[in-house]
Amino acid sequence: MIDEIPSPHQTYTVRFGAYEVRMSHWITEPGIYRVANNQLIFDMPSTWSCDEAKWIDDSTVELKTRLYPGREYCDLRLDLQAGTGTAVRGTYPFANSMGNPPKHFEGSLQEIYRWL
Known part of the structure; x- marks a missing residue:
């Protein structure tokens, strides 16, 4: 398992904390840190699990996450510098959820955390 994914110039890093919630069901919680002072910049409320973290540039990261348990996802694009x-x-597009379009939100990192 990958425990950390640093940004291209290693200014920031995504660190993962994993724990088992049921037999073979794992949550991989992401936390984004500034490397120079080990400051937590962004994390997610508990039970959000990160499936993919991809750096766009040194301060912009995309996270693909899902809520456990349930059928919800959240795709984030965060500009840490701004x-x-x-x-x-x-x-997720199951038969009973086809009529629910995704919700979009834009704001500060704190506002996004509260919106989740």
Whole structure:
């Protein structure tokens, strides 16, 4: 398992804390840190699990996350230097959720955390 994914110039890093919630069900919680002073810049409320973290540039990261348990996802694009980001939250396309379009949100990192 990958425990950390640093930004291209290693200014920031995404660190993962994993724990088992049920037999073979794992949550991989992401936390984004500034490397120079080990300061937590962004994390997610508990039970959000990160499936993918990809750096766009040294201060912009995209996270693909899902809420456990349930059928919700949230795709985040965070600009850590500006302290802002966008989030798209929806349900996976199962037959009973086709009529629910994803919700979009844009704001500060704190506002995104509260919106989740």
